[in-house]
Amino acid sequence: MRRPMLDRRSLLSLGVGAGASLALPRGLSADTGKTYKILMLTFRGETDVERGFRDLLDTAGLKTEIISRDARRDIANLPSMIADLATLKPDLIYTWGTPLTLGVAGPFDSTDPKFIRDIPVVFALVAAPVQARIAPSFAAPGRNVTGAVHVVPTDVQMKAMQSFMDFSTVGILYSTSEQNSDVIVREVKAFCDGMGAKVLARPFKNDASGRPTAEGVEDMVAQLRADKADWLYLLPDTFLGTIYDRVTPAALAAGLPTFGAAELAIREGGALVGLVSRYYSVGQLAGTKAVEILARGTPASKIPIETLKRFSLIINMRIAKSLGIYPPIAMLNYAELVTG
Template sequence: MIDRRSLLSLGLGAGTAGALGVPAFAQQMVQQQPYRILMLTFRGETDVERGFRSFFDAAGVKVEFMTRDVDRNAARVKPILAEVLPTFKPDLIYTYGTPNTLAVAGPYDAPPDAPFVRDIPVVFALVAAPVRSKIAASVAKPGRNVTGAVHVVPTDVQMRAMQTYKPFSKVGVIYSPNESNSLVVVNEMQAFCEANNLTLFRQPLAMSGNLPTGEGVEQFVRDLRQKGAEWLYLPPDTFLATVFNRIAPVAIEVGLPTFGSTEFFLREGDGLVGLVSRYYSVGQLAASKAVEILVQKRAPGDIPIETLKRFALIINMKVAKALGVYPPIVMLNYAEVLS
């Protein structure tokens, strides 16, 4: 299990992630025309986008933003690009999540004639596994027109934090089988469980063609609890977030604690606890890379993909009371508690 000293040594704490400094070159620059950035969101405006925009304001970099939302369906990306690129002519494209990023830039090993954007820099946020999802061949040097900010705490660290809150021998996970982020994390969970003599119950969401659906999700929660799951883990799954309002009430009803991999499950839903990167700070980190590209004229393929250096442990005390599952007292010394 993880004690307070171990958590803090890994950069885990209750405070907001360290503020990103404004680059000196951005502060001293003389800019003639605003840069144009196309923002492709997945489920509307979030703190990620607010953090992204705020960084440019703080840096004194003038930007004209155009935002288009795909309303939880990355298949809408191509028509948006066909409409916007010829007229808006962005200097950079911001993408939220793995599905949007792959729809814009494609996998790094796509054929040269595949219809993806290659001549415009792409900066992503909210991508959990850029290498395994083939967005980049390497995080140290992406080697193409894509870079960005990873938001997920390493899976093994999350599992140990879960054990510290409430020890378990069986854990369940619900995920979209078409989302590479989720598949990577679920496979990492499987490896952790096998190495620690734990049992993982995997429950993929139902699919309609190539898209996940929320069909039967309430029963999935009940089934996992009946199998003996002591936790329900919530992976960084863009579709799962859209049906979490159906999952959380059932989890509370059947007495199944939930552990969230992203801030969304705690702040916008009734998740119990999570070890997360703050969305606002992830947006700022992504924007710092966009500033390097636009202002310093660095090639995105030379800019490392990074994650934040500090994470936040968030506990939803309202849910803890409903479940009767309270955190160890020592955790309250460094967790952010939502009431």
């Protein structure tokens, strides 16, 4: 069987919902003279996301005054960060991640007055805004919130995995306590059913308080390999993210290639390959939303929440060499090779 050859464009645009064109609207770069005040709320300092956001506003020719405040990785700091909103009067609030966004804007169906409903909020790096009840749907947020989602659709990830190396069985380790993981496991199963492949989804063991533990993960990985898994898919599971250092060495020892859903999994977590949204590009995407709100006056409620149109393939060559599993040569045309 010939492995499906996908070029970067077709691979990376698979399964992505069609959205409005993201090209900068014409005439937007005109100097409108007004300086817009943006309150930027970050969770762990400024990252590439914010760089992309700022770069896009600059490119669009918007004059902005950005007030940046950081939660220092603690959501409890949020109230103090937005205490002076009444005097600050920002034209737009930028938020990083689900906790900050939810903390600022609240669920869409909440009537709690502490949530902000009169200032447009543009988020970046929220994985599942609908599940988190930030907005009722991607296409029409219907409220003062819109933004950029960074997760890569599951089926697009599966296709990338297949392009790297075809498979008949894929192994997954996940936490039963995480609703999001549950959804993704189901999506993986749906995709694999379509291509006639098997999914071995094994939950982590829970401790007495019902929280997942890393106990015996090495054996679980070895068992997946023994059960003929061709890939270990590292889904975006919060708990899994904390134990990469135990999972990937076990996979490497078992000769099991790993496909990571999060960028960190490949760069630092020892996964072989992954398809990710570039943080910089996610920031740019959020930037286009801000430009549309500020310069064009489109209400946030009418601007769809979107994912990127293209994603990036990252291959860890150190892992590839250890496993002796190399990417198809055509992938080198569009993959980023790291040696972390």
